[in-house]
Amino acid sequence: MSGSVNITVDGKQVAVPAGLNLIEAARYAGKSVPHYCYHPRLSVAGNCRICLVEIQGQGKLQIACNTRVTEGMSYFTDNDRVRKAREGVMELLLINHPLDCPICDQAGECKLQEYAVEHGSGITRYAFEKVRKPKNVSWGDKVVFDSERCILCTRCVRFLDEVAGTPEVGLDLRGEKCTLVVKGDGKLTSPYQMNIIDLCPVGALTSRDFRFKSRVWFMHFTDTVCTSCARGCNTVVGSRGDRVLRMVPRTNPDVNDSWMCDFGRLHYAFVNDETRLTLPRVAGKGAPYATALQRAKAILEGARGQGILAVASPFMTNEELFAMKELLDRLGVEDRFFLKPTGEGDDLLVHPEKCPNARGAALLGFAEAPAEWPSKEYGALLYFAPHEGADLPEEVLLRAKRRIVFSLKEREADVCFPLTTWIEKDGTVVSAGDRLQRLTKGISFEPTLVTERTVLDRLHASLDAAHRPPDTAAQAVARLAAAVPAFAGVTWQRIGPLGMKLEAAGAPA
Amino acid sequence: MDRDGDAVKTRVVKRPQMSLGERIYFATIVKGLLLTIRHFFGVFGDLFHWKTKTTAITMQYPEERWDFKDNFRGAPALVMDQFGREKCVACQMCEFVCPPKAITIWPAEFATTDNNVEKYPDRFEIDMLRCIYCGFCEEACPEEAIFLVKEAELVHTEKKDFIHDKKKLYQMGGIREDRILKWQHK
Numbered sequence: 276m277s278g279s280v281n282i283t284v285d286g287k288q289v290a291v292p293a294g295l296n297l298i299e300a301a302r303y304a305g306k307s308v309p310h311y312c313y314h315p316r317l318s319v320a321g322n323c324r325i326c327l328v329e330i331q332g333q334g335k336l337q338i339a340c341n342t343r344v345t346e347g348m349s350y351f352t353d354n355d356r357v358r359k360a361r362e363g364v365m366e367l368l369l370i371n372h373p374l375d376c377p378i379c380d381q382a383g384e385c386k387l388q389e390y391a392v393e394h395g396s397g398i399t400r401y402a403f404e405k406v407r408k409p410k411n412v413s414w415g416d417k418v419v420f421d422s423e424r425c426i427l428c429t430r431c432v433r434f435l436d437e438v439a440g441t442p443e444v445g446l447d448l449r450g451e452k453c454t455l456v457v458k459g460d461g462k463l464t465s466p467y468q469m470n471i472i473d474l475c476p477v478g479a480l481t482s483r484d485f486r487f488k489s490r491v492w493f494m495h496f497t498d499t500v501c502t503s504c505a506r507g508c509n510t511v512v513g514s515r516g517d518r519v520l521r522m523v524p525r526t527n528p529d530v531n532d533s534w535m536c537d538f539g540r541l542h543y544a545f546v547n548d549e550t551r552l553t554l555p556r557v558a559g560k561g562a563p564y565a566t567a568l569q570r571a572k573a574i575l576e577g578a579r580g581q582g583i584l585a586v587a588s589p590f591m592t593n594e595e596l597f598a599m600k601e602l603l604d605r606l607g608v609e610d611r612f613f614l615k616p617t618g619e620g621d622d623l624l625v626h627p628e629k630c631p632n633a634r635g636a637a638l639l640g641f642a643e644a645p646a647e648w649p650s651k652e653y654g655a656l657l658y659f660a661p662h663e664g665a666d667l668p669e670e671v672l673l674r675a676k677r678r679i680v681f682s683l684k685e686r687e688a689d690v691c692f693p694l695t696t697w698i699e700k701d702g703t704v705v706s707a708g709d710r711l712q713r714l715t716k717g718i719s720f721e722p723t724l725v726t727e728r729t730v731l732d733r734l735h736a737s738l739d740a741a742h743r744p745p746d747t748a749a750q751a752v753a754r755l756a757a758a759v760p761a762f763a764g765v766t767w768q769r770i771g772p773l774g775m776k777l778e779a780a781g782a783p784a
Numbered sequence: 785m786d787r788d789g790d791a792v793k794t795r796v797v798k799r800p801q802m803s804l805g806e807r808i809y810f811a812t813i814v815k816g817l818l819l820t821i822r823h824f825f826g827v828f829g830d831l832f833h834w835k836t837k838t839t840a841i842t843m844q845y846p847e848e849r850w851d852f853k854d855n856f857r858g859a860p861a862l863v864m865d866q867f868g869r870e871k872c873v874a875c876q877m878c879e880f881v882c883p884p885k886a887i888t889i890w891p892a893e894f895a896t897t898d899n900n901v902e903k904y905p906d907r908f909e910i911d912m913l914r915c916i917y918c919g920f921c922e923e924a925c926p927e928e929a930i931f932l933v934k935e936a937e938l939v940h941t942e943k944k945d946f947i948h949d950k951k952k953l954y955q956m957g958g959i960r961e962d963r964i965l966k967w968q969h970k
Contacts, residue, residue, distance in 0.1 A: 377875030378903040411897040487891045
């Protein structure tokens with residue numbers, strides 16, 4: 276279907292694309308229709324009945340999710356009949372609700388709470404004993420199920436069937452005894468199973484990992500990108516007290532729809548690791564940044580005649596890689612490599628490159644680490660250790676007289692600088708399909724930590740007094756765009772929260 | 785004249801003239817001395833705990849203590865139900881509502897899955913140096929687990945003693961009869 280149709284929503288005339296359902300069409304008129312079972316990326320089930328609207332000319336109320344707009348249609352999302360119907364639906368859904376909001380992780384982002392306030396009557400007329408169903412049922416080591424809170428919307432059933440391709444959950448029994456069950460031994464196996472926790476509009480499905488860690492209203496949310504693989508799924512990171520507590524997907528139709536894999540979602544323990552390096556080490560002893568920078572400068576200057584080996588990390592942002600490139604240009608370093616951790620991918624989201632920015636490193640002139648490293652002796656090594664998945668071979672490390680290493684954990688080196696993780700800095704990465712995406716700073720693990728870009732720029736400025744490093748991420752992007760043709764015309768604003776395709780980079784990934 | 789230039793009516797007040805007796809001041813001096821003498825014997829009586837009309841109303845703290853009213857807002861404390869079970873489910877509503885951020889809760893999950901409660905406070909701390917005795921925590925608590933008790937004498941020599949932990953809070957709160965019993969019913 277194509278073109279647009281003219282409809283009237285609550286007396287307001289709007290033109291909407293043909294083929295939309297009434298929930299989506301109402302958004303064009305600035306109206307929101309409540310819904311539980313409807314999800315834009317799943318098939319329509321039409322079982323929650325909260326989205327009832329009155330269509331002019333039709334006697335009975337219709338569900339908005341399963342009705343498509345037609346030319347000249349007029350419907351009401353907020354008149355007395357509709358409000359009364361919604362109140363009735365809310366009363367039905369809440370009849371057997373356990374009201375354990377104080378111990379429910381969903382509280383604060385629960386559609387039952389929101390719609391009960393917005394559309395509910397506020398009282399119950401039900402005088403009989405409530406139906407008891409199984410609570411705190413383990414669906415494996417990731418998902419916990421509470422049948423009493425479940426409103427049987429079947430979003431989880433449809434997701435596992437339609438998106439994940441593993442139909443493992445279904446409805447069992449009928450009427451008030453109706454409950455969700457998992458096939459076989461009652462444990463989920465899908466690598467995308469935790470998406471059903473986000474999909475669940477109520478607190479029936481909760482995350483074993485996040486369970487009782489924090490109420491949602493205490494958390495600070497940051498829109499960023501997952502860095503577990505090159506896909507770059509858009510995420511929202513929840514943190515409290517400068518520690519990451521959870522990661523959930525953020526909708527981006529061009530990258531990850533509304534999903535992300537369980538591995539990426541649970542892959543943040545290294546950020547919260549209390550044994551991380553937070554201050555530089557010089558010859559195995561803690562040292563302030565000024566001392567470490569002085570020592571690093573002396574090493575780089577002393578090694579000029581003997582050659583320097585530079586190994587970047589694909590966990591670095593483009594701006595950091597560019598700052599490194601500028602420094603290496605200044606020093607005249609020829610041997611520039613990066614290490615690329617790889618693994619297995621799948622058809623849905625997981626990418627075989629287990630790092631966020633290998634493409635960015637390649638675009639900025641770093642070569643993928645060769646199988647056979649050059650058998651030269653070097654005066655110095657400048658090495659950014661990948662967070663995990665790959666490491667420089669021992670003999671290459673030993674080939675350099677002096678070593679400057681950036682690492683999450685302390686390593687044996689002349690100077691060891693701490694690394695910052697993806698959630699501790701602003702920057703950009705090039706995800707799969709040459710898509711430029713933004714990382715946003717959400718926490719600062721330790722106030723003492725300085726990002727790699729600052730360290731590189733300060734190192735550069737100590738070697739060259741004329742170096743004027745950029746301050747903010749936006750300035751760094753502008754500097755990068757001006758210097759590298761692949762990033763031509765890119766600005767921090769233009770990338771936006773959803774990222775942009777890097778047309779100038781050319782080749783598809 | 786006032787601001788508009790009109791004439792203002794005035795009334796002359798005559799100061800009272802003191803009589804001869806008053807001007808000598810003798811009677812007043814004797815009156816003051818008598819008062820002093822009365823108080824002298826009054827305080828003398830206080831030493832032997834004689835209650836006389838003239839003694840001061842000062843409460844003899846700490847032998848005598850104030851009798852607090854039922855709605856007195858003292859230190860917040862946690863209570864248990866009549867079966868000795870923890871009522872707090874670590875919902876953190878008090879932590880959220882607390883204006884000076886005196887309350888900190890570390891929630892934990894029960895190892896067993898056979899009760900309705902699922903969640904309990906692993907650690908519960910109230911910093912009494914921050915607490916302003918507003919009673920919002922008591923008001924916000926959905927489980928009726930935190931109350932402001934009649935406890936106002938918080939004197940410590942160490943700063944850390946002002947941070948009331950779970951043990952201290954339950955010791956202050958004690959047991960409170962309850963009909964909700966979340967542990968048993970839905």
